[in-house]
Amino acid sequence: MQTQAPRLHFDTLIIGSGLAGLTLALNLAQSKKVGLITKGALLDGASGWAQGGIAAVLSEEDSPEIHIRDTLTAGAGLCNEEVTRYVVENGSRAIQWLIEQGVPFTRDEGHETGYHLTREGGHSVRRVIHAADATGQAVQRTLTEKVRTHPNIMVLEHNVAIDLITSAKLGRAKKNSNSCHGAYVLDSAAGKVHTIGANSTVLATGGAGKVYLYTTNPDTATGDGIAMGWRAGCRVANMEFIQFHPTCLYHPHAKSFLISEAVRGEGGLLKLPDGSRFMPGHDSRAELAPRDIVARAIDFEMKKRGLDCVYLDISHKPADFLRGHFPNIYSRCLEFGIDITRQPIPVVPAAHYTCGGIVTGWNGKTDLENLYAIGETAHTGLHGANRLASNSLLECLVFGQAAAEDIVGQPFQLGVELPQWDESRVTNADEEIVISHNWDELRRFMWSYVGIVRTTKRLQRAQHRIQLLHEEINEYYANFRVSSDLLELRNLVDTADLIVQSAMLRHESRGLHYSRDYPELLPEARDTVLQRQN
Known part of the structure; x- marks a missing residue:
């Protein structure tokens, strides 16, 4: 049985402990009280699984223009050129920050940089700095040690975000304005639901690879931040571009x-x-x-x-x-x-990678006041229709630092009194087998119908099954106490729905989206932007 936990409040609540979340936490903690929640252990996220490295302009044979050109080419006409330039031009500074933190990148004393740079698909030159073939793990371990010992950062492991707390849900929204005040969070080990208030809240939960039967992602990649942001009213863009x-x-x-x-x-x-x-x-x-x-x-x-x-x-x-x-x-x-x-x-x-996500600005800001999204959860415009290899960790670093600068510059706000989580009208689940069956069905039909090669008929079949799962899961969610498995399934189904909606709207083949019914490229490249109709 779940019980209510004491209320918590932070200057900034970060949901997710990948490279984006850790970078943000360490850059904020000099002046802010930070709460960082992760649904597993700190090292369980997808960032730690990254093998190749981080792309950045570090050598004399390279230049920002070459890196930008490679990124735009991979992105198949949909990269935001200004954002791409911003990320590339801040890349070497971000790498230097990691070196200062103590990340043990592979050395090469014969190279001008002192580090070994490798080359990956889509890159014109060697520009990927790495720590052998376990770069993500090396970076995450280094930053995790600093986060765990920082006096201004409170880490809550095995805590699963349920939903964002918004002024609209509280009945306090102003006309044409909605803001975020924190989140309800399930402590899965203790069976308690935390009410966590925050002056700013950041979604850094990674991608949604587990919506597919075969994935390189860890079990944590269930689209949580994208689904929560969507339910709260954020726009979502380019979810059809799933990188395999x-x-x-x-x-x-x-x-x-x-x-x-x-x-x-x-x-x-x-x-x-x-x-x-x-x-x-x-x-x-x-x-x-x-x-x-x-x-x-x-x-x-x-x-x-x-x-x-x-x-x-x-x-x-x-x-x-x-x-x-x-x-x-x-x-x-x-x-x-x-x-x-x-x-x-x-x-x-x-x-492997979710190129779309919650629409954000230069500093990670979303459509909701006081709500940010960074890393794979966000759609910044960097990746376009296909992410260039090793640009993902670079994006985490650059936007983690950019969001920190914006949050530090925000005026002081008084915390809002938040209602406790209400479970007075629910009971313990009677048949949890429903969750595992629905999870398995979702991942199998997404692989079969919304995979590398798509057709309109396949997408329609997937959409029909998603509608049925939505009904079952919403009924389950309304009547039974929440569990981490139920929350992840709910988020996966919402994310799958966004992928299929986006794919059905794109009547062309571009980048990662290939349709047999629309094999040609349209003359104008446009983002697919979804807006929730409440």
């Missing part, structure tokens, strides 16, 4: 293990079971083409030939080189009996 990573390890026991883009960047070749290459027949850039092209090519070859997977082969490189550059991939594959120094790696595409 071309190379996820194909093995029955290898749950969601990503084979980094950098393996192809360092010379890895994609092959069919007979050992022949196929990428040159799909794109002149071959293995170094942007992710959407590589993922579609693999999907095409698998379906055409009835294959379970294709193979990524880098065994022609020296064994010492591979063990040095890809120690985690090497050891993980070895656990499954695959020696990458001698054998090709079986791979399949998998849902």
